[in-house]
Amino acid sequence: MFVLGVDPGLSRCGYGLVGRAPGRSGALVAGAAGVIETDPGMPIPERLFILQRELRALLAEFSPSVVVVERVFFQVNAKTAVSVCQASGLALAAAAEAGCEVAQYSANEVKQALVGFGSATKAQVQRMVASVLSLAEPPSPPDAADALALAVCHVHSSGLRRAVRSASVAVGGGS
Numbered sequence: 001m002f003v004l005g006v007d008p009g010l011s012r013c014g015y016g017l018v019g020r021a022p023g024r025s026g027a028l029v030a031g032a033a034g035v036i037e038t039d040p041g042m043p044i045p046e047r048l049f050i051l052q053r054e055l056r057a058l059l060a061e062f063s064p065s066v067v068v069v070e071r072v073f074f075q076v077n078a079k080t081a082v083s084v085c086q087a088s089g090l091a092l093a094a095a096a097e098a099g100c101e102v103a104q105y106s107a108n109e110v111k112q113a114l115v116g117f118g119s120a121t122k123a124q125v126q127r128m129v130a131s132v133l134s135l136a137e138p139p140s141p142p143d144a145a146d147a148l149a150l151a152v153c154h155v156h157s158s159g160l161r162r163a164v165r166s167a168s169v170a171v172g173g174g175s
Contacts, residue, residue: 036054
């Protein structure tokens, strides 16, 4: 299973691909990581088109099983919130179009899962991602590290979610 994490943003949209290493018991590895950038001086429709095209290209290239997009939970700046939501919507739609399972986590949920507390710093998240993925150095830029963190969070929590669904079905509470 390959999981593509997406840290949405209109100027900088981070992405990170995580999977399990072949032949190694449960080890997670980073398959790719980077940032899609758009020029803030360009009109928003053109920037959204570039982002959409690049997200589709990533999905076609990597064929992930799951796409994990950071859920926008809170933004102080309304203008930033709107552009992040636009980028998030494109990522969600591109994943659905590609037939991928889609999951969302807030930044606090990811930080809690990886670092142990929801108010972890970006540097702490970067260091923990490097540790979990056995990287020589913390991934950079932070947008790519955040995307890898989303993917790692999903891989780690997917077993628990399956167990909860199975238990719910076993007691007649779900489908």
